[in-house]
Amino acid sequence: MLLQHSLPPQRRHASFRTSPQSVSARIKHVLRSTSPAVEAEPAETKAEKPKKQKGEKQPQQKGGKPAQSASSPEEVRAVRLQKVEELRGQGQEPYAYRFDRTHFTTELQEQFAALENGAHDESGAVVSVAGRVVAKRVMGKLSFLSLRDDKGQIQLYVEKAGLDAQQPGGFDLVKGLVDVGDIVGCTGGLKRTDKGELSVVATGLQVLTKSLQPLPDKWHGLADVEKRYRQRYLDMIMAAEVRDTFRARSKIISCIRRQLEDRGFLEVETPVLESVAGGADARPFRTFHNTLRRDFTLRIATELHLKRLVVGGFERVFELGRIFRNEGVSSRHNPEFTSVEIYQAYADYSDMMALTEDLVRACALAVKGSTQISYQGVDIDFGAPFRRASMAQLVQEAAPGLDFEALMAAGREAAAAGGPEAAAAVLAKAKQDAEAVLQAHENKEVRKSLNKVRSAPSLGHLLNEMFEALAEAGLMQPTFVTEHPVEISPLAKPHRSKPGVTERFELFIYGREHANAFSELTDAVEQRVRFEEQVARHNRAFEERKQARAEAGEGSDAEEAEEDYEVAVDYDFIAALEHGLPPTGGLGIGVDRLVMMLTDSPSIRDVIAFPLMK
């Protein structure tokens, strides 16, 4: 792709958003290298370099409208609206229809890389560039504009005599009617300034779109993260690395798609609007279709539809698309997010581990050119085979006294010998041990899991809670956590040799879940039992909480009641399974989190162009 090569090296190496200090330092660096003219203005550059590139350059616009000096955005807007009229009055449409660009700025930077300082291009090339004016300086009969397009930046060298000869009144236009923020088109030859800046020597310059709002003076220096997400377009105008993040996102998705297509997978689209939300345990969004007069829920996973397609004979399918969960918003959660789910007939979870490693590695190579990356200061190695460890093993590593394999075996024996009561006793004892471990833990966060541990309805749930409390956060390097208990894995096949657990894995990196996969449960009879148990358990808990709230006599429980939701069994899916799903491996990868990882972005909002905001 063109994009990767297009950025000047200092920007390509610029790491993503870190601290305001380092960002402004980098911007200074960029400015120095691309806009020597800025340095000719010591008064401002010294004091506020970051501002230079972006701010309304009122103080420098000696020939500009004095009304603009130190004015509010409203005042600036009013002045610019006058300029709109002025342009129209001169017979120039301030919102042009099209422009023939001959080159992207980076193409010129490459093509004329050999042009020496102070030299004019003698080939007679006439080029046209277009983009946004991000800096402007007027010095008597000379003006410098910095023009940025999709790929990079170039300087426009505007000399009164040269421009006016070709375009009478051109220099006055530049001086008086062109502002920082405007979209302009410029035609001319090329020269490199004495300071080494490749420049288009304007012989024609046209306002293509007059901007009404001044670009902000400061961006990253300002701690207004909200504004960055709400006005993403401004974030992109102001910060090259934001645009780079979304280019990387596109590259990652395209890499996943290509990898899968090369392996013979068919990309399909399954419904977002569903009658029963299945395939995961999450609160769905609900909506209503007017003419059908029926409720729909928005999908919380694509799993159940994709497996229907494998039943139908599409042996390798995937869907890359949006998933919706009606849950809290955080640095790792957005109500809508992108996942890829992949199903491969005749494969199992081991095959899916290999596929996961391949996909993650290919994406790292596509974006970073390496399988060794750094995320939030931690080196992550995707090159080596990912570690594989069972959930029970990881809990035991963190708490050597807790051997869940033995506990679960004891639970089974007790159930077989003494029935449910004996099994409950094993669970109660296990909980005691688990609580003791948590209470003795030095980390307050870990101790917060006590309630969840106390209310765990089974050994399987208990194991999961202990894993989340003790082990998860420490899994920095890519790790396949395997063998999840049956109780928390209603769609996974029982392990072929280990009772009580499933053929499942989750991939953890930097303490976060990135992928989830199983040998799919293909047994329709068992699937029905598991679904019905899961729904019963869920609705029982739902009822209990409702009851508790009623008993507590909470007057306005409406808000809390919304925290709860009912779930239903998808019998249509069971009917599909009854028609025979081949042995199948299934894999889901959270695309947003993978993009976060590979762009070193701390928040999911950095990788979603328009995250949901309050």
Place this chain on the structure above:
Amino acid sequence: MTTPEVYNLPEQWSEELKDENGEPMSKSEFKRRQKANRLAAEKAEKEAAKAAKAAAAPAKPAKEADGPALEDDSTEITDPTAYFENRVKYINAKKAKGVNPYPHKFHVSMSLPDFVAKYNSLEAGQQLTDVTVSVAGRIYSKRSSGSKLVFYDLKGDGSKIQIMADARNSDLDAEGYAQVHNECKRGDIVGVEGFPGKSKKGELSIFPKKFAVLSPCLHMPPSAHFGLKDQETRYRQRYLDLIANSDVRSIFFTRAKIIQFVRRFLDTRGFLEVETPMMNMIPGGAAARPFVTHHNDLNMQLYMRIAPELFLKQLVIGGLERVYEIGRQFRNEGIDLTHNPEFTTCEFYQAYADYKDLLDLTEQMISQMVYEIKGSYKIAYHPDGPEKPAIEIDFSPPWRRISMVSGLEECLKVKLPADLESEEARLLLVKLCEQHNVNCPAPQTTARLLDKLVGEFLEEQCVNPTFICDHPQLMSPLAKWHRELPNMTERFELFINKREVCNAYTELNDPLKQRELFGDQAKAKSQGDDEAMFVDEVFCTALEYGLPPTGGWGLGVDRMTMLLTDTNNIKEVLLFPAMKPEEQGGKKEDA
């Protein structure tokens, strides 16, 4: 296992009846066996005739006396409930014996399409006994020939081969062989390891050494002969449709090819694929009724998007000069042959381009797509379904371009007032609609009246790809005013087979003008046009930062797929179309 004694079925069923393993036998099982025995007897007599008929039978199978004929399709239970119960009993019995009826893994060394490609050139009767391959798929039919030979049709990945299961090749003993093959039913997913070859009749086959049911089909699959034609069932149980109707599969491959083509076309032109929100505070970018939903945590009402347009333009403002998004849109509207509540579009935006650039680009993209997928610019299409006559649609460029108002004036032999926004113009349109029996339900706004007339008189002419251009501004609140025709916009819609497939314009980027047009929409909304656009102030603010001159474009992927798969119902090109709730108890459609 002990040698089985020959089990004799009594003539009458009784409660006490036990099978060969001493298990109680149900009445349906008894009937099944009774029928099986009868048919087996009949079959033994017809052996010779049948062998001749069976297309793939290599030779008259040796009729051996040491076992009953194997069960096959002809001995199937015919009552669906009994069939299902019997199969559940079979898997439960397996589980009780500690045998997993759903094996975890079967190694497939070769897909069926690869098998066909590799071995289809073998001679009739040729067998590569020293080659071992393993394949898997679904059983479509089963014919037994005595106790030592079963023929299956195996399908997978859209290809079909025969399994010629001869007891002599099997790794199992006679008993094991008989058990495995008696247990396998039509519809089951099986894995087969053996050698490739062709039957004497020339049928490409695998000759199994190992044979395993990997996933039993518990329901009676649709009949091999009659297939599955009921439309409701086909859409509601798409997996059955895919199993029964092999041509359905190809629709979805064509669909994927269309999307791939568009993606590649745009990628090679430097467009960046992006994702914008599907849930918004304001449903902008089109005129349509939105779905409403609610976010609990934020206690916020949200709309499902009706178009990605306003977000994509914000990205162009942000400096991504060429962007596109392929994805789902949602409209809370009626369901018919061309409308589903969710559908797929591609929208792209290209800075510094105008609608003329996009006219050419559209012609280029769509005609190349048709040529690449169909091998010709001309396609046959059945607008009224496969039973009705076909038409030819010719995608050879260049395509006809009609300027909307002058086209309409020509058709109706009238001159429309220059100021279309006047009441005079509106009344004339009302009169024209009445004159020509064109029904326009209230509110009879100028935009809606024009739309109806254009639908009746211009769109009807557009069988081959045709651009209807230069829509009046009042029909196009996001398009830029025309640089030559007053009150018109620089916009086009592409019609093929009288249906809109693309919509594009030079984007309106004057923020003041945009606000004004949004205001008109708000007025129309207050007058009762609930399809009028919502006003998006966030977008207007973004425009004030400067949107470069930009051409924007949208394609209806589903409609394009309908054209290239010769289908006239959008449900045919959606894997799981939205359906009315089922009128039945038990399975609740609405959660």
